[in-house]
Amino acid sequence: MRSRRPLTLATVVVAALSLPMSGAHADISNDRFYANQTPYGDPGTSVVAPPAGYELFFVQNVGRHGARSLTGPGTEKRALAVWKGARRKNALTTRGTKFDDQLRAFQRAEKKLGYGNLSTVGKDEWRSIGRRTASTYQGFFTAVGLRGEKIAAQTSPVYRTKQSANYFRRGLQSVVPSIPSPSRKVNKDLLIPEGSTKAGRAATAKVLRRSSVKAAARTVLLRLYKKSYVNRLSNPVGKALDVYQLYSTAPGLAKDTRVTFADYVPVSAAKHLAEATDARTFYRFGPGVKGQTSSYRGARPVLKDFFGALDARIAGGSTAAVFRLAHGEVTMPFAALIKAPRSQKQASRAFSYGSNPWRGFVAGRLAGNLEWTAFRNASGEVLVTMRYNEQPVQFNASCTPSALNPYFYRVSQLKSCLG
Incomplete structure (x- = not known):
């Protein structure tokens, strides 16, 4: 049953119609050049308000585990x-x-x-993301608890992703104690071999x-x-x-x-x-060699799971959120697959900072994440918007946004331009 409770977005609402990921607020800092081992930091959190009459009814993401020790000696x-x-x-x-x-x-x-296990910083990263996520969508998660709906969590088989899911849950529940504990399962598609x-x-x-x-x-x-x-x-x-x-x-x-x-x-x-x-x-x-797809096509099952979870919710499913905790080897190809900001350019010659905007500290940063939220109106029409490391971004240029707001897209359009 659909809720008509008003959604409180307890964050800054973005007024601008363009928010490039190259902005310092979105990127945190690259001044010490840690590449894809850059800690997540505190990017702040921003959202774009939905068009009038649309209410949040589904949240899902995929994120890299938090900061960790070396995976071996x-x-x-x-x-x-x-x-x-x-x-x-x-x-x-x-x-x-x-x-x-x-x-x-x-x-x-x-x-x-x-x-290979989470450090104290890594634990704090996902606990803080959970806290900010719950604060951002507090009204929604409170209503989920009251309606008895479900939250799902997926991890890879690797322990640090399970740790990350646990600390994310703690962050969520520190803000909304009534939020249901996520039912967690291992998804082997969240381990992607190099391509x-x-x-x-x-x-x-x-x-x-x-x-x-x-x-x-x-x-x-x-x-x-x-x-x-x-x-x-x-x-x-x-x-x-x-x-x-x-x-x-x-x-x-x-x-x-x-x-x-x-x-x-x-x-x-x-x-x-x-x-x-x-x-x-x-x-x-990442995006890889121009004209080739092997470096990122392993993320296709993850994209399929995004659409499958969204379709299930639209059809009346009781799972109101799906949180996936994985690896940089998932977030990087997923970003390249959907051509997220700074992950859309392939290389026609050897990669360099001067010729390509892709950076590991953006696409592969520790605890980096991509989130889709879905909104629905009284007529059942659904719009989806995306955040990248907790900042609103538009889908790639091949995706046509809704006339109501350039940050929101119809599901059929996303299936066409991302599929």
Whole structure:
């Protein structure tokens, strides 16, 4: 039975008709170049008010898990092996002598959490998103509880997504205690294998050979090791990227350890190593090579599930919200599949920051999320709007918005332009 309760949107209502994702408010900050390991931060939350006569009746999303420790010790073992080799040859710099102790302190924090599990920051990220979501749609979720309707949660089989779902639930219930606890199930479609092609891998290799990336790698290694040792290292870019991965993971563990690795990765070098990291991710899970779809087509079952859940609700189903907690390997291809802002441009030549707007810190950021909300009027007509990292965005240019508001779309139109 449809509710005619008024919807309270307890947030700022966006008045502008255009909100590009390149805006600083939407993007948070990229000033330290952490690529897709950038913590979610606090983007604030905004919504666009629905056209007159339309009331919220369904919410769904897909999001990446929160900040975590490294998924395994491989990066640390490789970095430590290089360091031990330098120590044996008396080739450590004064700064480099501290690396071993810092790495081991970092590992202690990770082992306490468990490799691949949420950090304190990661738990806070999804608890805060839950709190803001419940505050934004408080009237709706209160009515859901009163009507005895259901909330559904989906996770991948991986524990950190289950943790994220749990902390999201806590955030929701901290604002609306009467909201029903989500019934959670594992959805294996929320694990998507990488989809790089021969052309994408060749382009990635080309990026790794760029003089700017090589120079950045050398800058990092010379902070740790003497020049004579660095000159003899094989694959110096790969070895520097291991240090960069520690550096980019550390912000997500800021409440669990004071180790940052920032002494070894100046911002000037981080920019180029982030570009190399983003290039690899772009071809594996992003828009990818021009004319090819393998990098993102694995997200099609997720899009199908979005439409299936929406159709079920329109048909009278009692599930009022579906929350999917997954991985960057899902949010990135899903964004590319639907051509979300800054995920619509494929690469006709090797990816670079100068030639393509795609960024891992937007499309793949920790706890990043895409949300669809559906509104219905008394005649049963349905309109859908989207938020990306809690900011209103329009669907891609091939989708024709409703004449009532350029941020709202008919379901038939979305099935046509996104299908």
